Amino acid sequence: SPRLPSDCKCHHPSTPEDVKTILISLHYTSSIEAMEPLPDNPEERLEYVVSTRQREDAGKVARVEEFARDHDLEVVRTSWTHLSLEVRGTVVAVERAFGVVLQEYSVPESEGRSACRFHCHCEPISIPAELADIIKSVVGLDTQPVFRRLGNHNITDGRPYLPSKIVRLYGMKASCDMSGKRFTGRGQKIAIIACEGRFALEDYNEAMKQMKLTPTKIEHNTKNGQNATTVSLRVDLEINMDVQIASAAAPEATIEVWWTTLDEQTVFSAVEALSDRTDIDVVSFSWGWEEDLKYPYLVSVSDKFSTLGRMKPFYCGSGDHGVAGHLTANDGKKH
DSSP: OOOOOTTOEEEEEOOTTOEEEEEEEEOOSSOGGGGOSOOSSHHHHHHHHHHHHHHHHHHHHHHHHHHHHHTTOEEEEEETTTTEEEEEEEHHHHHHHHTOOOEEEEEOOBTTBOOEEEEEOSSOOOOOGGGTTTEEEEESSOOSOOOOOOOOOOOOSOOOOOHHHHHHHTTGGGOBOTTSOBOOOTTOEEEEEEESOOOOHHHHHHHHHHTTOOOOOEEEEEEEOOOOSOSOHHHHHHHHHHHHHHHHHSTTSEEEEEEEOSSHHHHHHHHHHHHHOTTOOEEEEOOOSOTTOOOHHHHHHHHHHHHHHHHSOEEEOOOHHHHHTOOBOTTSOBO
């Protein structure tokens, strides 16, 4: 069942006649990385993925479609790329289908969060036993905001800061759980996606020494990449900065660096695998491709980001250009 903010207010049950849209994601038979070798042409790759999904998973989709119809839910869209179904129905139908009671909530404005209203439920989601191995996630029963800014600090004096200083500026050291105990990351594991570069253990140990912190345990997942020799100073800076800041924020956590190459498919594979890892508590992905990249996999990765963000804390950066609003999409507007 979802965790509600401590400052939220419950107003009333959702109106029975209101229409809600729900996204049901399914377990697929073959992951993208299992489909090797994929065609080099992006459009051919996408077509190959779709045709594979349709061949292998049509029966699963049909059973979920039948479940939706039996509970008066309309199937609005089926995505073979993501293997998901978008369904729509009244609150009464949605509650009956998933065994929940939807309530309307609101939260006031706070640091990093705007005031907003959302619907949610307190009961665990229920699905038929025969669909337990088919349905991976149900998104839309809890619409409380997932992402929020940690702060807005304009540092203009030009001085370098240790990661521990950055952590204090964002107020992360002051965060406590409901019992008042401060977070240190003990017993938790942080996954950091690293697109190439080299992690310098000697630099890390020196940074921890200057911050007066004990070096944390660093693990390396090299299934889709490696802790390689220097590609460029900028690339090395990114991964070393990520690890040092994570260690400053959670000095007792274990950090697992997921090495990938700087291409869409290996990052896609990493995000996909992290979605299924129950031992990962937090995921960080602060940089990767050029911000103006146009590629079919971006749609799939974005979908995985959204799904991952609803299952565990997921921190990502929109990129330098994205933050500054320098990107122009096909609609001619700045983003």
